[in-house]
Amino acid sequence: MSTAAKMIQGTPVLGKMFKVNGNDDLASINAWPSLIIMTSFVWLAIALLLGVSMPIIQYFGLNIFLFEFYTALTLHGAAMTFPFAFSLMVGVSLHRAGACMGKKADGPLVVLYYIFMNIGGLLFTLSVLAGFKITYTVMFPLPVVGAQMGVWPMWSVVLGFTGIALILVSMIILYPIQILQMIFWGKKHDELELSPRTLNDPGMLGMLIAVLVLLVSGLPLIVTASSVLLYLYGIFPAAWIGWAVTPVVFQFVFYIFAHNLMESMAIMIVSAVYGTLPLYLADGTRKLYSDKLANAALWILLITSVTSFFHHFYTMFPALPSTFSFHGNVMSWGTGIGGAFTIFTILATIWKHGLRPEPGVMMILAGFVIYCLDGVTAMIIGNVAMSYHLHGTLWVGGHAMTVLLAMSLMWMGVLYHHYPVLTNRNPDADKCRQSYRMYFIGGVGMMYTFMAGGAMGIPRRISNWVESGYMGIGVFILIFGLILSYGISMFFVTLSKSREITT
């Protein structure tokens, strides 16, 4: 039995849901992906509790340990984005890639990914508990300025940056190289190839595009952040890293990556939808309406999304020249054209062949609807004129949250689809239906509440909602947050009530 299978077996509660048969032929595409997914759900539980606690902290004006707004905010954002949403994607996509390519998903890169991501997450958590409250977007040079002002200790900056560096290496180097290795190299094992696919399939092409985006857009950040970290360790002298600590350099490379991280995750999940939807067509066709159109959508999403990151800086004119703003504007709305191609492909496929409404595929479609709704919120702040009235408000925070919720719901649907192969058990269909319905209501409700908050001009990341008269929005966030939490809890029930498949 592999180390991963043993770790799963030794984990209380969740271990039962993700237990794999460590001795069967498929252990090499099941065990590590399953462990990565299981651990991502531990982070989700933490993120969920912190998320729900935020309006409560605001209402009661709490300021104790975890129950302090900026502590909860920083940890919630970081846990939700990296060790949960990204790792959920990694776990499911590693299993998918293994089963489509007939390649093992348990090599040293996978093991290192797991260690780096989770140790990184733990170190960052410890640094935040030590006072390092920078939000998950770093806001450089805030980490250094905060230490200089005595707001948090310098050692917490070193600890936090170490955690961030481990997380970045796992996302930008280890995971993409593992996927590239599985696509292009590595020994093929016929017994692992459950659903053969090639790069001509939209379901695999998107995976390749997504990891290349991570690798290319992330490398400048790896170089910059490593330089800063080596200085913090006392290995590099200050003279060597002057360029890296220039705020505009650090924040630009950070946003180029952070923006493309989301785009890459979106391309990855759209490709997973293309791969999964045909398996649920009512007439048994198992084909998309048009592979060409689906691939075109992926290429359009790639071309437009990569340089649309300028929309993060519109309000810095003239430091960001108008021409880049206009380019960002056009590209941001160009992603909508890629989205329109995707919507058409999915609807034409369903219209042409009918759909078996099984919980997994319905969960994916519910997530896709939220993803499209969120896409419009992104395009609106991608318009230069409207951005000047919305940038930095709850609208932006709501967009970041909603895209993560949408992608996570779609991955949970894909996980539901792969679950029988992963664990040799069938999940509970009725509970899953309850789960995605409540998740959908909670997610969409949260999205509109945040957008309304943005339209009202509520700044994101402020800890005085009550004094500022914004608590009404806080109450709605709490209500929809609880509905969403119930939906996610039901997904755990779905898995915990799964039944062994007997042949």
Add this chain to the structure above:
Amino acid sequence: MRDFIYEDGWGAFVVLLFFHIPFLIFFCRIVYKKAFVNTGPSGTAPEKYPKIEIMWISTVAVLFILVNVLSVVYMPPVSTAALTKSGTPFQEVDITAKSWYYDMSSREVEVGVPVKFSAKSGDTVHGFSVYHPDGRIVFTMMLMPGMESPTTLVHTFEEPGEYKVRCLEYCGIVHHAMQDLLVVR
């Protein structure tokens, strides 16, 4: 109407609903019909699909272009550049943002006269956002430290009143209290 759409957060919300509502109706109706009412293959002739595809993409593209083209005159970089070139006299307000306060060369401006705001940050990333007395955001600026030239924007206030100034970029544990006041007379 255009002023409302491009100069008010609620205008943006209306645009959001303008796209959301038809999409939700369209998407959910098709999925419901083909998943729960009649799951059989559709009777639509194959040659019709490319036509519908072109119609759908064209409609989307036209709407996208329309929303953005109509917004050009409301883009602050465009109006700022036009006003700066026109030689129209304007008032100047220089701002330096620091954790957690603003140094402003003036806190009073005249109604109806263009004001050129030039803002810099002295330590970390800050925002300089002006709120109308009714609560909506008039404009927001992002200030990054270390930039050679300040972030600039020209705005003409149409109504007198007390305009709140807030930081919208998270800048540490007293971020929420980074506020000031601008009086328009």
